[in-house]
Amino acid sequence: MFNFVKNGSALCALLAFGLLAACGSNANTAGPNEPAAESSASSAEASGKTVELTVSAAASLTDALSDIERSFEAAHPNIRIGFNFGASGALQQQVEHGAPADLFFSAAAKNMQALVDGGYIEADRQTDLLANSLVVIVPADGTATVAQESDLTRDAIKKIAVGIPESVPAGSYAKEALTRAALWDELQPKLVQAKDVRQVLQYVETGNADAGFVYRTDAIGSESARIAFEVDPDAYSAIRYPVGIVKTTKHAAEAELLYDYLLSPEAGEIFESYGFAAAGRP
Structure with a gap:
C-alpha cells in the first residue's frame, strides 16, 4: 500500500511537470506573422x-x-x-x-x-x-541666378534633379509645387529623376545637375551645394x-x-x- 501511493505520487508529479513545461513552451511561441513574446x-x-x-x-x-x-x-x-x-x-x-x-x-x-x-x-x-521643408539647391560654385520656380526655365539651367515622384516623397512634393506653378510639363525635358533624395543632392554637388529639389535638412549639411530658395510651403503637402x-x-x-x-x-x-x-x- 505504501509503495503504491509513493509511486502514484511520483507519477502525478511527473505529469504535472510535463504539463507545466508544455504550457511554458506554448506561451512563448509566436506564429510566423506574429511578434515574438x-x-x-x-x-x-x-x-x-x-x-x-x-x-x-x-x-x-x-x-x-x-x-x-x-x-x-x-x-x-x-x-x-x-x-x-x-x-x-x-x-x-x-x-x-x-x-x-x-x-x-x-x-x-x-x-x-x-x-x-x-x-x-x-x-x-x-x-x-x-x-521638414522643401528647398531648391544649386552647386555651391554655380553662377546661375535661381530665386524662384520660374527661373528654372532659363537656358542656364539645363538639368534639374528630382526624386522619382512615385516612390520618393521629396520628388512627389516637388511635383506638387511645380504643378501648382504650371511648370511641371514645361520642365519635363530638363528633369533628371533620382532613386532617393540623397542621389538628388549628389547630382547637384557633383555638377551633374544645375538645380535640384531636396529637403532643407539635406541642403544645410552640404558643403558643395547651397540653397537657392525655399519652396512655398503652401505649394505642397505638409512634410x-x-x-x-x-x-x-x-x-x-x-x-x-x-x-x-x-x-x-x-x-x-x-x-x-x-x-x-x-x-x-x-
Whole structure:
C-alpha cells in the first residue's frame, strides 16, 4: 500500500511537470506573422545576448540616425541597430513583401498609412515625429541666378534633379509645387529623376545637375551645394516623418525601447541639430 501511493505520487508529479513545461513552451511561441513574446525578447537582453534591430528609414534621415544609433547603443549595449536607407515608397513595398524590418521611418505620411491600412503596423504603434521643408539647391560654385520656380526655365539651367515622384516623397512634393506653378510639363525635358533624395543632392554637388529639389535638412549639411530658395510651403503637402513598429518584429521589447527613445527629448535634440522640426502629435 505504501509503495503504491509513493509511486502514484511520483507519477502525478511527473505529469504535472510535463504539463507545466508544455504550457511554458506554448506561451512563448509566436506564429510566423506574429511578434515574438515580449518576455522572451526582454530576457534575451537581460541574459547578455546581442539583439539586432533593423530600421527601414528614409534616406534623408541618414545623418541624424547615425548619431541616434551611437547614443542609443551606448545606453543599451546589448542592442545593435542596422539601417536600410532608401526611398520611403520603395521601403514600404519591401515591408509589404516580407523584408525583415523592426521599425519603419518614412518621409511621408501616405507610406505609413498604407502599412497601417494593410495590417503591417498597428495604428497605435506609430506616430508623426518630425517635420521638414522643401528647398531648391544649386552647386555651391554655380553662377546661375535661381530665386524662384520660374527661373528654372532659363537656358542656364539645363538639368534639374528630382526624386522619382512615385516612390520618393521629396520628388512627389516637388511635383506638387511645380504643378501648382504650371511648370511641371514645361520642365519635363530638363528633369533628371533620382532613386532617393540623397542621389538628388549628389547630382547637384557633383555638377551633374544645375538645380535640384531636396529637403532643407539635406541642403544645410552640404558643403558643395547651397540653397537657392525655399519652396512655398503652401505649394505642397505638409512634410511629416512618421515612425512605427512593424507588427512582425521578432524583438518586440527591444523595438519598443528604440521607438520610445526616438520620441524622447534626447533624440529630439539630435534631430533638431540636423535641422528637423518636431511634428505635432498627440
